[in-house]
Structures are given as structure tokens and as C-alpha cells.
Amino acid sequence: MKKMQKTKYAQAINDEILEKLSLKNRYGFMNANLSTLMSEKQMSILNKIQEFCMNYEKENNITHSAEEDIYDYIPAFGKEGYVCRVHKFDEIDMNFQDFGLTVELLRSLALSQFDPQFLMMCNATVLAINPIKHHHDNVPARLEALKDLVTGKAPGCIMITEPERGSDATHQLTTCDPQEDGSYVLNGDKIFNTNAPKAKWAVAYASEVQNNPGKLAQFLINTEWEGWNCERVYVPWGPKIHIGKEKLVNLKVPKEYVLGGTGKGREHLFEGLVPERIMIGIENVSEAWAAISYGLIYANARKQFNTPIMNFQGVSLLLSELWARTNSLTYGLMKFCESYDEKMENYGGELPGSVSRALVGSASQFKYMAATLTKDVCYEAANIMGGAGLGDNTLMHDLLNVSRIQEIVGGSRQIQLYIMSGQLGSIVKGL
Numbered sequence: 001m002k003k004m005q006k007t008k009y010a011q012a013i014n015d016e017i018l019e020k021l022s023l024k025n026r027y028g029f030m031n032a033n034l035s036t037l038m039s040e041k042q043m044s045i046l047n048k049i050q051e052f053c054m055n056y057e058k059e060n061n062i063t064h065s066a067e068e069d070i071y072d073y074i075p076a077f078g079k080e081g082y083v084c085r086v087h088k089f090d091e092i093d094m095n096f097q098d099f100g101l102t103v104e105l106l107r108s109l110a111l112s113q114f115d116p117q118f119l120m121m122c123n124a125t126v127l128a129i130n131p132i133k134h135h136h137d138n139v140p141a142r143l144e145a146l147k148d149l150v151t152g153k154a155p156g157c158i159m160i161t162e163p164e165r166g167s168d169a170t171h172q173l174t175t176c177d178p179q180e181d182g183s184y185v186l187n188g189d190k191i192f193n194t195n196a197p198k199a200k201w202a203v204a205y206a207s208e209v210q211n212n213p214g215k216l217a218q219f220l221i222n223t224e225w226e227g228w229n230c231e232r233v234y235v236p237w238g239p240k241i242h243i244g245k246e247k248l249v250n251l252k253v254p255k256e257y258v259l260g261g262t263g264k265g266r267e268h269l270f271e272g273l274v275p276e277r278i279m280i281g282i283e284n285v286s287e288a289w290a291a292i293s294y295g296l297i298y299a300n301a302r303k304q305f306n307t308p309i310m311n312f313q314g315v316s317l318l319l320s321e322l323w324a325r326t327n328s329l330t331y332g333l334m335k336f337c338e339s340y341d342e343k344m345e346n347y348g349g350e351l352p353g354s355v356s357r358a359l360v361g362s363a364s365q366f367k368y369m370a371a372t373l374t375k376d377v378c379y380e381a382a383n384i385m386g387g388a389g390l391g392d393n394t395l396m397h398d399l400l401n402v403s404r405i406q407e408i409v410g411g412s413r414q415i416q417l418y419i420m421s422g423q424l425g426s427i428v429k430g431l
């Protein structure tokens, strides 16, 4: 009988229960819930992605063991368009028929059950894809990078955070010196950049004058260029995700790779924040669904005191609460995604600054609520599985671990509250 997670250590969960915890059954539980929320078309897109994940897992004998490299999966998923579906990508001849934030939600729901660390890695690539999509201006070098990333040929990364500038992201210390030929020379340090040690393409911010947000610029970097130095930062809660610390030393960015020159960087940084935070929210509810699926199936199969533990109210009422919180937040996010997609269509794929700014508060609300949700749900669902929830026989421990990271990435919990309080203040002022 095939174990969910092949490991060199002893098997803690019996064969019968492990079999019940299969990807197919976990999808089955989640889909039974989502079918009331989603249209037939949305369900059919979700089913198609799930089918791909199940086949990929089976055909490649993926066990999700500690030794497996999640970066090996990306070309196959990219080929199917499952690394990123935010856009149609007709400029690189992908022409996805189904795209947008709503499809990203469906993609995340499928991938989080398949492998939560892999989903996090793909979504960090999406953060590099979005700015290139918005600012490629049909320059062939930028389109080449876009195609590499969307098709999974190479992972990408976004470089905002610096060792001394985390939450205060606009006062950067990394400098960019403009040259006469339109190129820039970059110097400085970056840190905590997801995928950076494995990435071929990076999108980075730097400032012509240190600590001056008005002088920020945005660049596309090929990590093979001279002046790129990267070491891995090890984050034990995401042991398969490679996170980087970079030293940029006289790194020359040719003119055609400048996505936004001096003065454009701040605007570019802010335009990316709404989709970035919603994507994290989507990732977080998807993790919560994956954790509840494990918890519920396990609680119905595991017996103590001669009966399934689901028959004890301490277990069933806790699961009911986690379920209610996850389901209702999914409804909210789905509504946000649908309305965002509608606005994008109405505005021809580019939101005006005023519309984008109006969504900043909602994006922070969802990021804040979803990060809290996944932290609570993954912990409690693992708890329901007792010792089995902490061992390495299932993906539950991966979910538990990555859920701990979510309140920090994409702006910490306090920063989301800070943004929300600022928006509350401006609403009152406008009355």
C-alpha cells in the first residue's frame, strides 16, 4: 500500500488511515464545500487543475518527503499554465482562456493540497511576473523573461526587503546610479527574497538617493549577470523553499531591463501591493482548506475509546468552528476576486491609480484575516490529529510550518493594521 509520505523514519499512521488521507479524498471533501460557492465553470477549472496534480503526483511517484526538491515540479506545472494565471499573457502567445484573480484562487486551492511549499514558491514567482507584465512595453528582452517565468522554465523572485529596511520598504538603501547610455549601476544588499538562490530573473527596487522614496526605480535582473551575489537564508518553517540574501556589487542593468526609471519605482511598488496581498490571502485560505481536509478525514477514521474521535464534541465542534471561519472567508475572497477581475476587464487590463488605491484597505483586511486564519486553522487541525499531525507521514506538518510564516510575508500583521487605520482616517476626513 502506498504511503502518503515516504520517509526514512517509522510510519506513525496506519495504512488504512493513510489511504483515506489521499489527495483525491482531500480534494473530495473540499470540493463538496466549494460547489455551493462556485459556478459550474469555476468547478470545472478547479477539477482540471486537481486532475493534473493527482496525475503528476502518481506518475512521478511524488511522496513529498524531505529529500524531494519542489523546484523540480515547476516546469511541468508551468507548461500547463499552473504557475500563474493572473493574466491572459497573449503577448507571449500563451492566450489562456481562463485567467484572473479568481482563477488564481482556484489554482491555489488545488496546489495547496498538492504541496503547500510548492504553492508558496510559485506565488513568489508570480510577484516577479506581475511587474514585468505591466511594464514590458513589448521590449523583447522583457518578454523573454516573462515567458521563462510563466511557462515554468525558471523561477523568479521579487527583491524589496533589505537587511535594514523591512516594513519601511520605501526608504531603500540599495542605490542605482543612472549612466549616460540609459543603463543603471546597482549597489546594495537585499534579504529574505523567496526563490532568489534558484531564480533566473529577479525584479528589484533601488533608489538614486538613499532613503528617498521619490527617487526609487524598478529593475529586471538576470541573475547570471556580473555583480549578483546570493547566499541562501535558511528558514526552517519552509525548508524546501530557497530564500536569498543578495549583495549587488556594481551590477549593471542595461536600459532595456529598466522597468521604471528614477521616480517611477514607488508607483510601481504600490501598484503591485493589492494583487500581492490578495494572493497571500488566497494562499492562506487554501492552506486552511488543506488542513481542515486532513483534520476531518482523520477525525472520522481515528478511533479512541472504541469510537471515531469525531464523535467527541471537543473534536467535532472545534472542526465546525474552523470550517465556518474558512468557508466564510473563502466567500469573501471569492467576491473580492470576481469584482477585481470585472474591474480589470472594464478598464482594459490596467486599473487606474485611484481605483487601485481604493482597494488597498480591502487587500490589507483580507491579508490580515487570512494570515490569522491559516495560523489558527493549521495549528488546530494538526492538534486534532494528535501525534500524527506533527509527524512526517502527511503534509500536515508542512501546512503547520508554512502557516507560521504568513503573518510576516507581504507586510507584517501590524503593518496591515497600520495601513487599515490610515485608510479609516482618510474615509472620515472625506465625510
Ligand SMILES: Cc1cc2nc3c(=O)[nH]c(=O)nc-3n(C[C@H](O)[C@H](O)[C@H](O)COP(=O)(O)OP(=O)(O)OC[C@H]3O[C@@H](n4cnc5c(N)ncnc54)[C@H](O)[C@@H]3O)c2cc1C
Binding pocket: 124, 157, 158, 159, 160, 161, 165, 166, 167, 168, 191, 192, 193, 194, 195, 235, 238, 243, 405, 408, 409, 410, 411, 412, 413, 414, 415, 418
Ligand atoms: C519566509 C519569508 C519570505 C519572504 N519573501 C520575501 C520576498 O520574496 N521578497 C521580499 O522583498 N521580501 C520578502 N520577505 C520579507 C518580508 O516582507 C519582511 O520580513 C517583512 O516585511 C518584515 O520586515 P522585517 O523582517 O525587516 O521586520 P521589521 O520591519 O524589522 O519588523 C519587526 C517587527 O516590528 C513591527 N513593526 C515595524 N514597523 C512597525 C510599525 N510602524 N507599527 C507597528 N509595528 C511595526 C513589525 O510588525 C514586526 O513585528 C520574506 C520574509 C520571510 C520571513
